[in-house]
Amino acid sequence: MPNLATDNPAEIGIADFIIVTTKSYDLESIIQQLSPCIDKDTMILPLLNGVDSKERIKKMLPNNIILDGCVYIVSRLKQFGVIENSGNIQKLHFGLDNFVNDSLHLIESLFKEANIEAYRSENISTVIWEKFIFLSPTATATCYFDKCIGELMANNEYLSTITTLIEEVKQLANAKKIAISEDITEKTLTILKSLPFETTSSMHFDFQAKKLNTELETLTGYVINEGEKYHLETPTYKKFYAELKKKSGY
Helix, strand or coil: CCCCCCCCHHHCCCCCEEEECCCHHHHHHHHHHCHHHCCCCCEEEECCCCCCHHHHHHHHCCCCCECEEEEEEEEEEEECCEEEEEEEEEEEEEEECCECCHHHHHHHHHHHHCCCCEEEECCHHHHHHHHHHHHHHHHHHHHHHCCCHHHHHCCHHHHHHHHHHHHHHHHHHHHCCCCCCCCHHHHHHHHHHHCCCCCCCHHHHHHHCCCCCCCHHHHHHHHHHHHHHCCCCCHHHHHHHHHHHHHHCC
């Protein structure tokens, strides 16, 4: 059992392994705060929404091993100290493409000993991008329409729009030469339809709460910005992004 819980990294000392689970807009500031816990041998696993966390950390810590990872879970902070898991899925994936060592085996064992449904992958780019193809359209659509996932799935017009968003993200994955399932659109829609009716995205919760910071840039803006680098058309994303920026007061 843990014998220390603190918000002061200086009390912890150098860590072998750090899991970062903050919101994407706080990533750089959190890594700076954790600097007293990090040396050249510290391995870091970001479990954030989005697909660029590893690269962002690598810019700050170029000599460390930074893993890729993602979690499938529907949860939110209900009140201080209380996390509500309202979905029917909770899986953790981590690793590096074409890389494995004893530390990764140890990490996987520690997760499993803690009864966490964790999977080590040597094709983690595929895993995190297939989640992004699920999450980015879902977050964008729930915020734009201000509807939960069940409402979106029950309406043919909304469903068609989500399918269009999925296709726009898929073309970006293909341009980046990420190996994704040929039936990823159908797989994504199947997952969405299997979720409890009232399920929504964490970004939607943030928009509803009128928070100053949201994951709009990470989950919506990223598709547009990266798409432009590959000369891709993302008209639905651009339309929704412009409206959501107005909603968020940017």
